[in-house]
Amino acid sequence: MARAIVIGAGFVGLSTAWHLQEHGLEVTVVDRTGVAAGSSWGNAGWLTPGKAIPLADPSLWAYGPKALLDPDAALHVPFRFDVGLWSFLARFASHGTNRAWDRTMAALTPIDKLALAAFDELTDGGVDSWTREGPFVIGFQEESQAKGFLHEIAGVVRHGQEVPFERLDDPWKLAPQLAEGVAVAYRLDGQRFLEPAPFAYALGDAVEARGAHMRFGKAVASVSSVGTPMVTLEDGEVLTADHVVVATGAWLPALARPHGVRVRVQAGRGYSFTVASEHPPERPVYFPFQRIACTPYRVVSASRAPWSSARPTRPRDPGASRRS
Ligand SMILES: Cc1cc2nc3c(=O)[nH]c(=O)nc-3n(C[C@H](O)[C@H](O)[C@H](O)COP(=O)(O)OP(=O)(O)OC[C@H]3O[C@@H](n4cnc5c(N)ncnc54)[C@H](O)[C@@H]3O)c2cc1C
Numbered sequence: 001m002a003r004a005i006v007i008g009a010g011f012v013g014l015s016t017a018w019h020l021q022e023h024g025l026e027v028t029v030v031d032r033t034g035v036a037a038g039s040s041w042g043n044a045g046w047l048t049p050g051k052a053i054p055l056a057d058p059s060l061w062a063y064g065p066k067a068l069l070d071p072d073a074a075l076h077v078p079f080r081f082d083v084g085l086w087s088f089l090a091r092f093a094s095h096g097t098n099r100a101w102d103r104t105m106a107a108l109t110p111i112d113k114l115a116l117a118a119f120d121e122l123t124d125g126g127v128d129s130w131t132r133e134g135p136f137v138i139g140f141q142e143e144s145q146a147k148g149f150l151h152e153i154a155g156v157v158r159h160g161q162e163v164p165f166e167r168l169d170d171p172w173k174l175a176p177q178l179a180e181g182v183a184v185a186y187r188l189d190g191q192r193f194l195e196p197a198p199f200a201y202a203l204g205d206a207v208e209a210r211g212a213h214m215r216f217g218k219a220v221a222s223v224s225s226v227g228t229p230m231v232t233l234e235d236g237e238v239l240t241a242d243h244v245v246v247a248t249g250a251w252l253p254a255l256a257r258p259h260g261v262r263v264r265v266q267a268g269r270g271y272s273f274t275v276a277s278e279h280p281p282e283r284p285v286y287f288p289f290q291r292i293a294c295t296p297y298r299v300v301s302a303s304r305a306p307w308s309s310a311r312p313t314r315p316r317d318p319g320a321s322r323r324s
Pocket of ligand 1: 038255
């Protein structure tokens with residue numbers, strides 16, 4: 001039986017491991033911490049192919065410079081002298097054209113069309129978690145703020161996705177938590193959401209139940225592809241396999257660059273936090289202008305971190321926040 005080592009136990013590593021098992025490979029998953037220790041833990045859980053679009057678009061020229069200089073901006077990248085970072089930003093900016101947007105969207109669309117079914121494949125195949133349909137509620141304080149959102153949806157539809165959406169006269173019916181200041185609102189259908197941490201844990205459990213060796217608390221120092229693929233852990237242990245998958249998210253370059261992967265992976269900034277509420281929203285709410293996404297989170301097992309020796313049974317402190 002062919003053997004594979006998957007480095008990184010986030011959504012990408014675990015789903016790759018699951019599919020390798022489908023193809024009959026014996027899998028070892030290595031993570032320096034454990035399941036969902038990176039951004040797979042604290043993301044918004046949105047499965048929104050209709051919103052999976054290129055980040056660089058012509059509006060970048062309007063908000064990009066401000067975001068760079070404003071430490072409070074949603075897309076702020078810390079200002080520092082780093083030639084690699086500045087050349088990345090320059091290349092990123094050079095893609096802020098309609099032509100580049102269309103080229104990238106054309107490449108994304110076939111993947112977007114597969115995305116939701118890929119989650120069904122996991123849950124139908126035994127991953128004990130769920131995804132839920134929207135509708136998503138999208139809110140704006142002013143008519144003019146909705147322009148960018150409508151333009152993006154039009155682009156996604158032009159590229160062949162079905163993205164049902166309609167303007168709402170009374171968005172409070174769907175999301176009573178909305179403030180009165182929401183002057184313009186839409187409902188977006190055909191998208192889904194999940195609770196990221198519980199889903200990732202369920203995926204990890206499924207991979208382990210199908211026979212994977214889970215090696216947590218093991219940081220990988222290097223990967224060698226000369227002869228038999230070899231993974232060297234920071235504690236000196238050496239693992240070998242027929243295939244090695246590097247799925248270390250924002251940390252990808254450290255292990256992939258020596259193998260010729262020159263594309264820079266640049267972490268931006270994103271925060272997520274969970275708050276308890278007596279009246280939690282029933283469905284996701286999005287404020288595109290402020291770049292704020294709200295997702296219902298029932299804290300079923302939010303604190304079930306497999307690498308934590310305490311294994312708390314109570315939900316994570318509702319005030320707790322996490323930076324990814
Ligand atoms: C605030 C926020 C909100 C988001 N919202 C959404 C959303 O709604 N929908 C969506 O689709 N996406 C969202 N994303 C993006 C999404 O979270 C990421 O694309 C996804 O989690 C990436 O998964 P990954 O497995 O590649 O990386 P990660 O989840 O970061 O996993 C990488 C893993 O690699 C391990 N690792 C790193 N280096 C090493 C090493 N040397 N040795 C061993 N292990 C190592 C880490 O411990 C980690 O567990 C959001 C991201 C953020 C930050």
